[in-house]
Amino acid sequence: MKSVLVTGPGRTAVVEVEKPVCGPSDVLVRIRACGICGSDGLYIAVGGIPPRQGATPLGHEPAGEIAEVGAEVEGLSVGDHVVLNPMASGDGIIGSGGAQGGLSEFVLLRDARVGVHLVTVPKHIPFEVAALNEPMAVAGHAVNRTAPKPGDKVVVFGAGPVGLGAAIAYELRGAHVVVVDIVANRLEKALRVGAHAVINSAEEDVLQRLVEIHGEAPRSFVRGVRPDTDIYLDAAGAPVVLETALAAAKHGATVGVVAVHKKPVPVDFGALLTTELTLVLSMGYPTEIFEVTRDLVEHWQRYELLISDRIPHADVRRALELGSTPGAAEKVVVTLG
Structure with a gap:
């Protein structure tokens, strides 16, 4: 053979x-x-x-x-x-x-x-x-790691296959999903697979647009205006994505990383202390490889768009x-x- x-x-x-x-x-x-x-x-x-x-x-x-x-x-x-x-x-x-x-x-x-x-x-x-099925299991594990609840407001950075797979999974779980990318046709595809809104970060201010879309988070001891976004998922792997997510995160938000970062990313944990955010990393698919198959079968036309x-x-x-x-x-x- x-x-x-x-x-x-x-x-x-x-x-x-x-x-x-x-x-x-x-x-x-x-x-x-x-x-x-x-x-x-x-x-x-x-x-x-x-x-x-x-x-x-x-x-x-x-x-x-x-x-x-x-x-x-x-x-x-x-x-x-x-x-x-x-x-x-x-x-x-x-x-x-x-x-x-x-x-x-x-x-x-x-x-x-x-x-x-x-x-x-x-x-x-x-x-x-x-x-x-395999890359969607990677996306599914990332979604599981961030533990979304129905009604959560989510932003996914990166409209590649894993990012779009995660966007579909979040939407199927009842979340409001925003996808961020710099490529127009990828953002168009994000809307077609079920994202509720998209942001072109090459042309728009991500924090300002998130406040417009998700509203302003209740004021707390975290300084500045923050979007009322519950979950940020990095499926892009660019340092600016983490910088943006950490700068925008409201008190108690979750930031997940499924992308592979090829270089170290500096993080100021002192500045983040008051946010009490949850940072989670995602690798592979410990249990998700066949958990995602049901969604893939049920919504195959949506996944085919990837x-x-x-x-x-x-x-x-x-x-x-x-x-x-x-x-x-x-x-x-x-x-x-």
Whole structure:
């Protein structure tokens, strides 16, 4: 079968590898779609992930259909459409240092269990949409970390896939959602997926606009006018985002960070003391990988709007270049078969 590997710093190749053999407790999945993540570009740039430096299979956002089911496996049938948990594979994280990658024609799930390694999705859901399950789990964990309540006022910085996924999740939980970005078409998409308002931070004063949209927070011992915003989520990773959120946060607000910051960000905790804010960080999806699947299935047309480019596996190198170049595309999904 064909598989996409990092072969060295800045180098990838589509190579022929042995198709996995399905044992009695295993499930063999034919991959039909796999999303491209910004971290794929990082893996390529550094030449892979030890211990497979220079030979790292890529692709950790896969969806597909079952090609073979071991005799001991219960609850699954050949032809079922499924999404996978890349973290649960016994031979390492799929596409992130493990022995297998989702940009391969097949992935073998050893000792496969429904709800642990994979779950089925209805066959009317496009495979490209199902492949959003993993990044939406990242977004879902970030939302969970900030503990929203119905009626909360939320602002999400960054209208990339994770930011928009979080915006959808907040809206489905009954929050009022504002999305901030500097790219007009991303802000238009934010409104289409359910954001109640958007702010172009390249053209507008974010704090002033938040006061206009969410109202002014009740005066307290926190100095200055503050928007009555309950939750700030950084899904952008730019230092100015945290500076803005921390400067705007009212007493008792929550500031969440799901974005990867590549450089240290200085924080004046003395100035923040009176806000008594809650700062939470979010990484991965400890429980959310299949929790988000229900929302993805129920609202799949909304999630489908996140996809900007569908690229066939034969052109996977272009997909990787697009998906790992900031601003070149929004969400790239590779299709197979």
